Amino acid sequence: xxxxxxxxxxxxxxxxxxxxxxxxxAGLGAFALAGDEGGKLxxxxxxxxxxxxxxxxxxxHELTARAESLRGDARTAVTRLTTPIETGMNSAMHRLGxxxxxxxxxxxxxxxxxxxxxxxxxxxxxxxxxSRRTGxxxxx
Numbered sequence: 001x002x003x004x005x006x007x008x009x010x011x012x013x014x015x016x017x018x019x020x021x022x023x024x025x026a027g028l029g030a031f032a033l034a035g036d037e038g039g040k041l042x043x044x045x046x047x048x049x050x051x052x053x054x055x056x057x058x059x060x061h062e063l064t065a066r067a068e069s070l071r072g073d074a075r076t077a078v079t080r081l082t083t084p085i086e087t088g089m090n091s092a093m094h095r096l097g098x099x100x101x102x103x104x105x106x107x108x109x110x111x112x113x114x115x116x117x118x119x120x121x122x123x124x125x126x127x128x129x130x131s132r133r134t135g136x137x138x139x140x
Contacts, residue, residue, distance in 0.1 A: 090100060099107070 093100065
């Protein structure tokens with residue numbers, strides 16, 4: 001019986017070594033194939049990404065232009081709506097005697113100018129009064 005086991009062992013050992021060697025070589029082959037195919041796959045993915053990037057940039061540009069156009073249309077619509085309303089409001093306010101913003105600004109400028117003139121006049125008047133007091137005190 002020992003001879004049979006030894007015979008089997010001697011036959012099995014080279015078969016195991018051969019199978020292990022084949023498995024090892026298959027693994028190396030798979031690794032090499034994955035490396036080759038991986039590089040090709042990577043290049044294909046880069047090309048697809050570049051194509052999608054161009055398409056998306058074009059879409060973004062188109063959407064941006066469209067948004068700008070819509071913004072302009074909205075401004076035009078708002079202007080068309082507000083102008084008659086403002087005109088009507090200004091007309092009604094004039095009939096009621098309420099001054100407009102520009103009239104108030106004009107009046108404000110005039111009041112500021114008058115305030116400066118009055119302040120200068122007061123300064124001159126005080127200076128004259130001082131000079132009179134000093135002049136009359138020196139004469140007496």
